[in-house]
Amino acid sequence: MSRIVPDPLIAESAALIGDPTRAAMLGVLMDGRARTAKELAGLAGVSAQTASGHIAKMTAAGLIAVAKQGRHRYVRLAGPHVAEILERLMTLAALARPGNRARGAEDEAFRHARTCYDHLAGRLALDLVEALVRRDVLRRGHDGFEPTLSGERWFRALGVDVARARCSTRAFARCCLDWSERRDHLAGALGAALLKALLARGYLERRREGRTVDVTAAGRRFFAEEMPPPRASAAADRAGGEKAAEQQRA
Known part of the structure:
Protein backbone atom coordinates (compact mmCIF):
# COMPACT_ATOMS: atom_id res chain seq x y z
CA MET A 1 0.00 0.00 0.00
CA SER A 2 1.44 3.34 -1.03
CA ARG A 3 1.97 5.95 1.65
CA ILE A 4 -0.01 9.19 1.32
CA VAL A 5 2.34 12.15 1.47
CA PRO A 6 0.69 15.29 2.89
CA ASP A 7 0.94 18.50 0.89
CA PRO A 8 3.66 20.58 2.62
CA LEU A 9 1.98 23.83 1.53
CA ILE A 10 -1.22 22.90 3.37
CA ALA A 11 0.74 22.02 6.49
CA GLU A 12 2.76 25.23 6.26
CA SER A 13 -0.33 27.43 5.81
CA ALA A 14 -2.15 25.67 8.65
CA ALA A 15 0.84 26.17 10.94
CA LEU A 16 1.02 29.86 10.07
CA ILE A 17 -2.65 30.49 10.79
CA GLY A 18 -2.72 28.14 13.77
CA ASP A 19 -0.17 30.10 15.79
CA PRO A 20 -2.20 31.92 18.51
CA THR A 21 -0.48 35.29 18.01
CA ARG A 22 -0.77 35.21 14.22
CA ALA A 23 -4.39 34.04 14.52
CA ALA A 24 -5.09 37.02 16.79
CA MET A 25 -3.48 39.42 14.30
CA LEU A 26 -5.47 37.98 11.40
CA GLY A 27 -8.63 38.22 13.48
CA VAL A 28 -8.00 41.92 14.08
CA LEU A 29 -7.51 42.49 10.34
CA MET A 30 -10.78 40.72 9.51
CA ASP A 31 -12.59 44.06 9.85
CA GLY A 32 -10.98 45.17 6.57
CA ARG A 33 -9.12 48.11 8.10
CA ALA A 34 -5.37 48.63 7.85
CA ARG A 35 -3.34 48.79 11.07
CA THR A 36 0.16 50.00 11.72
CA ALA A 37 2.58 47.33 12.83
CA LYS A 38 2.68 49.02 16.26
CA GLU A 39 -1.12 49.00 16.58
CA LEU A 40 -1.25 45.36 15.53
CA ALA A 41 1.37 44.45 18.13
CA GLY A 42 -0.61 46.22 20.86
CA LEU A 43 -3.92 44.61 19.88
CA ALA A 44 -2.28 41.17 19.74
CA GLY A 45 -0.56 41.74 23.09
CA VAL A 46 3.01 41.19 21.88
CA SER A 47 6.15 43.30 21.54
CA ALA A 48 6.89 45.23 18.35
CA GLN A 49 9.83 42.92 17.64
CA THR A 50 7.69 39.79 17.99
CA ALA A 51 4.96 41.31 15.82
CA SER A 52 7.51 42.19 13.15
CA GLY A 53 8.60 38.56 12.89
CA HIS A 54 5.02 37.35 12.56
CA ILE A 55 4.23 40.04 9.97
CA ALA A 56 7.23 38.97 7.87
CA LYS A 57 6.11 35.33 7.87
CA MET A 58 2.49 36.14 6.98
CA THR A 59 3.59 38.53 4.23
CA ALA A 60 5.81 35.86 2.69
CA ALA A 61 2.88 33.42 2.79
CA GLY A 62 0.58 35.88 1.01
CA LEU A 63 -1.82 36.22 3.93
CA ILE A 64 -1.26 39.93 4.50
CA ALA A 65 -0.02 42.93 2.55
CA VAL A 66 2.23 45.65 3.95
CA ALA A 67 2.42 49.21 2.61
CA LYS A 68 4.90 51.80 3.89
CA GLN A 69 3.67 55.38 4.32
CA GLY A 70 6.17 57.76 5.87
CA ARG A 71 7.55 56.23 9.03
CA HIS A 72 4.76 53.70 9.39
CA ARG A 73 4.08 50.29 7.91
CA TYR A 74 0.39 49.63 7.37
CA VAL A 75 -0.79 46.03 7.45
CA ARG A 76 -4.02 44.60 6.02
CA LEU A 77 -5.28 41.24 4.78
CA ALA A 78 -4.02 40.39 1.31
CA GLY A 79 -7.60 40.37 0.02
CA PRO A 80 -11.13 39.04 0.45
CA HIS A 81 -9.95 35.53 -0.45
Missing part, protein backbone atom coordinates in the same frame (compact mmCIF):
# COMPACT_ATOMS: atom_id res chain seq x y z
CA VAL A 82 -7.95 35.42 2.79
CA ALA A 83 -10.97 36.65 4.76
CA GLU A 84 -13.09 33.88 3.21
CA ILE A 85 -10.57 31.22 4.28
CA LEU A 86 -10.49 32.61 7.82
CA GLU A 87 -14.30 32.77 7.98
CA ARG A 88 -14.54 29.11 6.97
CA LEU A 89 -11.97 28.16 9.58
CA MET A 90 -14.07 30.00 12.16
CA THR A 91 -17.07 27.95 11.02
CA LEU A 92 -15.12 24.74 11.65
CA ALA A 93 -14.04 26.03 15.06
CA ALA A 94 -17.65 26.89 15.95
CA LEU A 95 -18.74 23.34 15.08
CA ALA A 96 -16.23 21.98 17.59
CA ARG A 97 -17.49 24.16 20.43
CA PRO A 98 -20.27 23.04 22.77
CA GLY A 99 -23.58 24.61 21.76
CA ASN A 100 -24.56 25.58 25.30
CA ARG A 101 -21.57 27.86 25.91
CA ALA A 102 -22.62 30.98 27.82
CA ARG A 103 -22.63 34.16 25.74
CA GLY A 104 -22.20 37.69 26.97
CA ALA A 105 -23.66 40.91 25.60
CA GLU A 106 -20.58 41.62 23.47
CA ASP A 107 -20.71 38.14 21.95
CA GLU A 108 -24.39 38.56 21.11
CA ALA A 109 -23.75 41.97 19.52
CA PHE A 110 -20.93 40.43 17.45
CA ARG A 111 -23.17 37.61 16.27
CA HIS A 112 -25.96 40.05 15.42
CA ALA A 113 -24.03 42.40 13.12
CA ARG A 114 -20.37 42.54 12.20
CA THR A 115 -18.09 43.05 9.25
CA CYS A 116 -16.59 40.11 7.39
CA TYR A 117 -13.64 41.94 5.82
CA ASP A 118 -15.58 44.41 3.62
CA HIS A 119 -19.17 43.13 3.76
CA LEU A 120 -21.90 42.65 6.37
CA ALA A 121 -22.17 39.41 8.34
CA GLY A 122 -24.13 38.06 11.29
CA ARG A 123 -27.84 37.55 11.85
CA LEU A 124 -28.68 40.98 10.46
CA ALA A 125 -26.92 40.19 7.17
CA LEU A 126 -28.73 36.86 6.85
CA ASP A 127 -32.13 38.37 7.69
CA LEU A 128 -31.57 41.11 5.12
CA VAL A 129 -30.58 38.65 2.37
CA GLU A 130 -33.55 36.39 3.13
CA ALA A 131 -35.92 39.37 3.02
CA LEU A 132 -34.46 40.54 -0.30
CA VAL A 133 -34.87 37.04 -1.75
CA ARG A 134 -38.50 36.90 -0.55
CA ARG A 135 -39.15 40.27 -2.17
CA ASP A 136 -37.46 39.18 -5.42
CA VAL A 137 -34.79 41.84 -5.06
CA LEU A 138 -32.19 39.07 -5.12
CA ARG A 139 -32.29 35.58 -6.57
CA ARG A 140 -30.09 32.72 -5.45
CA GLY A 141 -27.83 31.09 -8.00
CA HIS A 142 -25.55 28.08 -7.88
CA ASP A 143 -22.74 29.84 -6.01
CA GLY A 144 -24.01 33.37 -5.50
CA PHE A 145 -26.82 35.88 -5.87
CA GLU A 146 -28.14 37.94 -8.76
CA PRO A 147 -30.25 41.10 -8.43
CA THR A 148 -33.42 41.25 -10.50
CA LEU A 149 -34.28 44.33 -12.59
CA SER A 150 -36.37 45.69 -9.72
CA GLY A 151 -33.54 44.64 -7.41
CA GLU A 152 -31.04 46.74 -9.32
CA ARG A 153 -33.35 49.74 -8.82
CA TRP A 154 -33.51 48.94 -5.09
CA PHE A 155 -29.71 48.89 -4.83
CA ARG A 156 -29.33 52.09 -6.87
CA ALA A 157 -31.88 53.88 -4.66
CA LEU A 158 -29.69 52.96 -1.70
CA GLY A 159 -26.66 54.47 -3.41
CA VAL A 160 -25.07 51.24 -4.68
CA ASP A 161 -23.46 51.45 -8.13
CA VAL A 162 -24.46 48.02 -9.44
CA ALA A 163 -22.79 48.52 -12.83
CA ARG A 164 -19.49 49.37 -11.18
CA ALA A 165 -19.75 46.33 -8.93
CA ARG A 166 -20.31 44.14 -12.00
CA CYS A 167 -17.15 45.51 -13.63
CA SER A 168 -15.02 44.66 -10.61
CA THR A 169 -12.26 42.11 -11.03
CA ARG A 170 -13.59 40.19 -8.03
CA ALA A 171 -16.72 38.02 -7.81
CA PHE A 172 -19.89 40.10 -8.22
CA ALA A 173 -22.34 38.72 -5.62
CA ARG A 174 -21.05 35.51 -4.14
CA CYS A 175 -22.21 33.51 -1.14
CA CYS A 176 -20.10 33.61 2.02
CA LEU A 177 -20.79 31.06 4.74
CA ASP A 178 -21.48 32.86 8.02
CA TRP A 179 -19.48 31.14 10.77
CA SER A 180 -21.89 31.93 13.62
CA GLU A 181 -25.14 31.21 11.77
CA ARG A 182 -23.83 28.63 9.26
CA ARG A 183 -25.86 30.09 6.42
CA ASP A 184 -24.85 32.25 3.46
CA HIS A 185 -24.70 36.03 3.50
CA LEU A 186 -23.96 38.35 0.57
CA ALA A 187 -20.29 38.96 -0.25
CA GLY A 188 -18.30 39.98 -3.31
CA ALA A 189 -18.27 43.40 -4.94
CA LEU A 190 -22.02 43.88 -4.44
CA GLY A 191 -21.83 42.90 -0.76
CA ALA A 192 -18.97 45.35 -0.20
CA ALA A 193 -20.85 48.15 -1.97
CA LEU A 194 -23.98 47.41 0.10
CA LEU A 195 -22.11 47.69 3.41
CA LYS A 196 -20.47 50.91 2.25
CA ALA A 197 -23.89 52.37 1.40
CA LEU A 198 -25.42 51.33 4.74
CA LEU A 199 -22.53 53.00 6.57
CA ALA A 200 -22.67 56.14 4.40
CA ARG A 201 -26.41 56.56 5.03
CA GLY A 202 -25.89 56.25 8.77
CA TYR A 203 -27.89 53.04 9.15
CA LEU A 204 -24.88 51.26 10.61
CA GLU A 205 -21.92 52.50 12.64
CA ARG A 206 -18.55 50.83 13.00
CA ARG A 207 -16.96 50.66 16.40
CA ARG A 208 -13.52 52.13 16.90
CA GLU A 209 -12.04 48.67 17.31
CA GLY A 210 -13.28 45.24 16.33
CA ARG A 211 -15.70 43.96 13.73
CA THR A 212 -19.00 44.58 15.55
CA VAL A 213 -21.26 47.17 13.91
CA ASP A 214 -24.16 48.91 15.64
CA VAL A 215 -27.56 49.64 14.12
CA THR A 216 -28.55 53.30 14.55
CA ALA A 217 -32.07 54.60 15.16
CA ALA A 218 -32.33 55.43 11.45
CA GLY A 219 -31.04 51.94 10.70
CA ARG A 220 -33.69 50.30 12.86
CA ARG A 221 -36.39 52.12 10.90
CA PHE A 222 -34.76 51.18 7.59
CA PHE A 223 -34.38 47.50 8.41
CA ALA A 224 -37.91 47.31 9.85
CA GLU A 225 -39.26 48.62 6.55
CA GLU A 226 -37.03 46.50 4.32
CA MET A 227 -37.21 43.28 6.34
CA PRO A 228 -40.83 42.59 7.34
CA PRO A 229 -41.06 39.24 9.16
CA PRO A 230 -42.35 36.43 6.90
CA ARG A 231 -45.32 35.73 9.17
CA ALA A 232 -46.24 39.39 9.38
CA SER A 233 -46.11 39.64 5.59
CA ALA A 234 -48.27 36.54 5.19
CA ALA A 235 -50.76 37.86 7.75
CA ALA A 236 -50.93 41.19 5.93
CA ASP A 237 -51.55 39.39 2.63
CA ARG A 238 -54.36 37.33 4.21
CA ALA A 239 -55.89 40.42 5.78
CA GLY A 240 -55.74 42.23 2.45
CA GLY A 241 -57.36 39.29 0.69
CA GLU A 242 -60.15 39.06 3.26
CA LYS A 243 -60.81 42.80 3.00
CA ALA A 244 -60.99 42.60 -0.79
CA ALA A 245 -63.41 39.67 -0.56
CA GLU A 246 -65.65 41.61 1.83
CA GLN A 247 -65.67 44.58 -0.52
CA GLN A 248 -66.66 42.33 -3.43
CA ARG A 249 -69.52 40.79 -1.39
CA ALA A 250 -70.71 44.28 -0.45
Whole structure:
Protein backbone atom coordinates (compact mmCIF):
# COMPACT_ATOMS: atom_id res chain seq x y z
CA MET A 1 0.00 0.00 0.00
CA SER A 2 1.44 3.34 -1.03
CA ARG A 3 1.97 5.95 1.65
CA ILE A 4 -0.01 9.19 1.32
CA VAL A 5 2.34 12.15 1.47
CA PRO A 6 0.69 15.29 2.89
CA ASP A 7 0.94 18.50 0.89
CA PRO A 8 3.66 20.58 2.62
CA LEU A 9 1.98 23.83 1.53
CA ILE A 10 -1.22 22.90 3.37
CA ALA A 11 0.74 22.02 6.49
CA GLU A 12 2.76 25.23 6.26
CA SER A 13 -0.33 27.43 5.81
CA ALA A 14 -2.15 25.67 8.65
CA ALA A 15 0.84 26.17 10.94
CA LEU A 16 1.02 29.86 10.07
CA ILE A 17 -2.65 30.49 10.79
CA GLY A 18 -2.72 28.14 13.77
CA ASP A 19 -0.17 30.10 15.79
CA PRO A 20 -2.20 31.92 18.51
CA THR A 21 -0.48 35.29 18.01
CA ARG A 22 -0.77 35.21 14.22
CA ALA A 23 -4.39 34.04 14.52
CA ALA A 24 -5.09 37.02 16.79
CA MET A 25 -3.48 39.42 14.30
CA LEU A 26 -5.47 37.98 11.40
CA GLY A 27 -8.63 38.22 13.48
CA VAL A 28 -8.00 41.92 14.08
CA LEU A 29 -7.51 42.49 10.34
CA MET A 30 -10.78 40.72 9.51
CA ASP A 31 -12.59 44.06 9.85
CA GLY A 32 -10.98 45.17 6.57
CA ARG A 33 -9.12 48.11 8.10
CA ALA A 34 -5.37 48.63 7.85
CA ARG A 35 -3.34 48.79 11.07
CA THR A 36 0.16 50.00 11.72
CA ALA A 37 2.58 47.33 12.83
CA LYS A 38 2.68 49.02 16.26
CA GLU A 39 -1.12 49.00 16.58
CA LEU A 40 -1.25 45.36 15.53
CA ALA A 41 1.37 44.45 18.13
CA GLY A 42 -0.61 46.22 20.86
CA LEU A 43 -3.92 44.61 19.88
CA ALA A 44 -2.28 41.17 19.74
CA GLY A 45 -0.56 41.74 23.09
CA VAL A 46 3.01 41.19 21.88
CA SER A 47 6.15 43.30 21.54
CA ALA A 48 6.89 45.23 18.35
CA GLN A 49 9.83 42.92 17.64
CA THR A 50 7.69 39.79 17.99
CA ALA A 51 4.96 41.31 15.82
CA SER A 52 7.51 42.19 13.15
CA GLY A 53 8.60 38.56 12.89
CA HIS A 54 5.02 37.35 12.56
CA ILE A 55 4.23 40.04 9.97
CA ALA A 56 7.23 38.97 7.87
CA LYS A 57 6.11 35.33 7.87
CA MET A 58 2.49 36.14 6.98
CA THR A 59 3.59 38.53 4.23
CA ALA A 60 5.81 35.86 2.69
CA ALA A 61 2.88 33.42 2.79
CA GLY A 62 0.58 35.88 1.01
CA LEU A 63 -1.82 36.22 3.93
CA ILE A 64 -1.26 39.93 4.50
CA ALA A 65 -0.02 42.93 2.55
CA VAL A 66 2.23 45.65 3.95
CA ALA A 67 2.42 49.21 2.61
CA LYS A 68 4.90 51.80 3.89
CA GLN A 69 3.67 55.38 4.32
CA GLY A 70 6.17 57.76 5.87
CA ARG A 71 7.55 56.23 9.03
CA HIS A 72 4.76 53.70 9.39
CA ARG A 73 4.08 50.29 7.91
CA TYR A 74 0.39 49.63 7.37
CA VAL A 75 -0.79 46.03 7.45
CA ARG A 76 -4.02 44.60 6.02
CA LEU A 77 -5.28 41.24 4.78
CA ALA A 78 -4.02 40.39 1.31
CA GLY A 79 -7.60 40.37 0.02
CA PRO A 80 -11.13 39.04 0.45
CA HIS A 81 -9.95 35.53 -0.45
CA VAL A 82 -7.95 35.42 2.79
CA ALA A 83 -10.97 36.65 4.76
CA GLU A 84 -13.09 33.88 3.21
CA ILE A 85 -10.57 31.22 4.28
CA LEU A 86 -10.49 32.61 7.82
CA GLU A 87 -14.30 32.77 7.98
CA ARG A 88 -14.54 29.11 6.97
CA LEU A 89 -11.97 28.16 9.58
CA MET A 90 -14.07 30.00 12.16
CA THR A 91 -17.07 27.95 11.02
CA LEU A 92 -15.12 24.74 11.65
CA ALA A 93 -14.04 26.03 15.06
CA ALA A 94 -17.65 26.89 15.95
CA LEU A 95 -18.74 23.34 15.08
CA ALA A 96 -16.23 21.98 17.59
CA ARG A 97 -17.49 24.16 20.43
CA PRO A 98 -20.27 23.04 22.77
CA GLY A 99 -23.58 24.61 21.76
CA ASN A 100 -24.56 25.58 25.30
CA ARG A 101 -21.57 27.86 25.91
CA ALA A 102 -22.62 30.98 27.82
CA ARG A 103 -22.63 34.16 25.74
CA GLY A 104 -22.20 37.69 26.97
CA ALA A 105 -23.66 40.91 25.60
CA GLU A 106 -20.58 41.62 23.47
CA ASP A 107 -20.71 38.14 21.95
CA GLU A 108 -24.39 38.56 21.11
CA ALA A 109 -23.75 41.97 19.52
CA PHE A 110 -20.93 40.43 17.45
CA ARG A 111 -23.17 37.61 16.27
CA HIS A 112 -25.96 40.05 15.42
CA ALA A 113 -24.03 42.40 13.12
CA ARG A 114 -20.37 42.54 12.20
CA THR A 115 -18.09 43.05 9.25
CA CYS A 116 -16.59 40.11 7.39
CA TYR A 117 -13.64 41.94 5.82
CA ASP A 118 -15.58 44.41 3.62
CA HIS A 119 -19.17 43.13 3.76
CA LEU A 120 -21.90 42.65 6.37
CA ALA A 121 -22.17 39.41 8.34
CA GLY A 122 -24.13 38.06 11.29
CA ARG A 123 -27.84 37.55 11.85
CA LEU A 124 -28.68 40.98 10.46
CA ALA A 125 -26.92 40.19 7.17
CA LEU A 126 -28.73 36.86 6.85
CA ASP A 127 -32.13 38.37 7.69
CA LEU A 128 -31.57 41.11 5.12
CA VAL A 129 -30.58 38.65 2.37
CA GLU A 130 -33.55 36.39 3.13
CA ALA A 131 -35.92 39.37 3.02
CA LEU A 132 -34.46 40.54 -0.30
CA VAL A 133 -34.87 37.04 -1.75
CA ARG A 134 -38.50 36.90 -0.55
CA ARG A 135 -39.15 40.27 -2.17
CA ASP A 136 -37.46 39.18 -5.42
CA VAL A 137 -34.79 41.84 -5.06
CA LEU A 138 -32.19 39.07 -5.12
CA ARG A 139 -32.29 35.58 -6.57
CA ARG A 140 -30.09 32.72 -5.45
CA GLY A 141 -27.83 31.09 -8.00
CA HIS A 142 -25.55 28.08 -7.88
CA ASP A 143 -22.74 29.84 -6.01
CA GLY A 144 -24.01 33.37 -5.50
CA PHE A 145 -26.82 35.88 -5.87
CA GLU A 146 -28.14 37.94 -8.76
CA PRO A 147 -30.25 41.10 -8.43
CA THR A 148 -33.42 41.25 -10.50
CA LEU A 149 -34.28 44.33 -12.59
CA SER A 150 -36.37 45.69 -9.72
CA GLY A 151 -33.54 44.64 -7.41
CA GLU A 152 -31.04 46.74 -9.32
CA ARG A 153 -33.35 49.74 -8.82
CA TRP A 154 -33.51 48.94 -5.09
CA PHE A 155 -29.71 48.89 -4.83
CA ARG A 156 -29.33 52.09 -6.87
CA ALA A 157 -31.88 53.88 -4.66
CA LEU A 158 -29.69 52.96 -1.70
CA GLY A 159 -26.66 54.47 -3.41
CA VAL A 160 -25.07 51.24 -4.68
CA ASP A 161 -23.46 51.45 -8.13
CA VAL A 162 -24.46 48.02 -9.44
CA ALA A 163 -22.79 48.52 -12.83
CA ARG A 164 -19.49 49.37 -11.18
CA ALA A 165 -19.75 46.33 -8.93
CA ARG A 166 -20.31 44.14 -12.00
CA CYS A 167 -17.15 45.51 -13.63
CA SER A 168 -15.02 44.66 -10.61
CA THR A 169 -12.26 42.11 -11.03
CA ARG A 170 -13.59 40.19 -8.03
CA ALA A 171 -16.72 38.02 -7.81
CA PHE A 172 -19.89 40.10 -8.22
CA ALA A 173 -22.34 38.72 -5.62
CA ARG A 174 -21.05 35.51 -4.14
CA CYS A 175 -22.21 33.51 -1.14
CA CYS A 176 -20.10 33.61 2.02
CA LEU A 177 -20.79 31.06 4.74
CA ASP A 178 -21.48 32.86 8.02
CA TRP A 179 -19.48 31.14 10.77
CA SER A 180 -21.89 31.93 13.62
CA GLU A 181 -25.14 31.21 11.77
CA ARG A 182 -23.83 28.63 9.26
CA ARG A 183 -25.86 30.09 6.42
CA ASP A 184 -24.85 32.25 3.46
CA HIS A 185 -24.70 36.03 3.50
CA LEU A 186 -23.96 38.35 0.57
CA ALA A 187 -20.29 38.96 -0.25
CA GLY A 188 -18.30 39.98 -3.31
CA ALA A 189 -18.27 43.40 -4.94
CA LEU A 190 -22.02 43.88 -4.44
CA GLY A 191 -21.83 42.90 -0.76
CA ALA A 192 -18.97 45.35 -0.20
CA ALA A 193 -20.85 48.15 -1.97
CA LEU A 194 -23.98 47.41 0.10
CA LEU A 195 -22.11 47.69 3.41
CA LYS A 196 -20.47 50.91 2.25
CA ALA A 197 -23.89 52.37 1.40
CA LEU A 198 -25.42 51.33 4.74
CA LEU A 199 -22.53 53.00 6.57
CA ALA A 200 -22.67 56.14 4.40
CA ARG A 201 -26.41 56.56 5.03
CA GLY A 202 -25.89 56.25 8.77
CA TYR A 203 -27.89 53.04 9.15
CA LEU A 204 -24.88 51.26 10.61
CA GLU A 205 -21.92 52.50 12.64
CA ARG A 206 -18.55 50.83 13.00
CA ARG A 207 -16.96 50.66 16.40
CA ARG A 208 -13.52 52.13 16.90
CA GLU A 209 -12.04 48.67 17.31
CA GLY A 210 -13.28 45.24 16.33
CA ARG A 211 -15.70 43.96 13.73
CA THR A 212 -19.00 44.58 15.55
CA VAL A 213 -21.26 47.17 13.91
CA ASP A 214 -24.16 48.91 15.64
CA VAL A 215 -27.56 49.64 14.12
CA THR A 216 -28.55 53.30 14.55
CA ALA A 217 -32.07 54.60 15.16
CA ALA A 218 -32.33 55.43 11.45
CA GLY A 219 -31.04 51.94 10.70
CA ARG A 220 -33.69 50.30 12.86
CA ARG A 221 -36.39 52.12 10.90
CA PHE A 222 -34.76 51.18 7.59
CA PHE A 223 -34.38 47.50 8.41
CA ALA A 224 -37.91 47.31 9.85
CA GLU A 225 -39.26 48.62 6.55
CA GLU A 226 -37.03 46.50 4.32
CA MET A 227 -37.21 43.28 6.34
CA PRO A 228 -40.83 42.59 7.34
CA PRO A 229 -41.06 39.24 9.16
CA PRO A 230 -42.35 36.43 6.90
CA ARG A 231 -45.32 35.73 9.17
CA ALA A 232 -46.24 39.39 9.38
CA SER A 233 -46.11 39.64 5.59
CA ALA A 234 -48.27 36.54 5.19
CA ALA A 235 -50.76 37.86 7.75
CA ALA A 236 -50.93 41.19 5.93
CA ASP A 237 -51.55 39.39 2.63
CA ARG A 238 -54.36 37.33 4.21
CA ALA A 239 -55.89 40.42 5.78
CA GLY A 240 -55.74 42.23 2.45
CA GLY A 241 -57.36 39.29 0.69
CA GLU A 242 -60.15 39.06 3.26
CA LYS A 243 -60.81 42.80 3.00
CA ALA A 244 -60.99 42.60 -0.79
CA ALA A 245 -63.41 39.67 -0.56
CA GLU A 246 -65.65 41.61 1.83
CA GLN A 247 -65.67 44.58 -0.52
CA GLN A 248 -66.66 42.33 -3.43
CA ARG A 249 -69.52 40.79 -1.39
CA ALA A 250 -70.71 44.28 -0.45
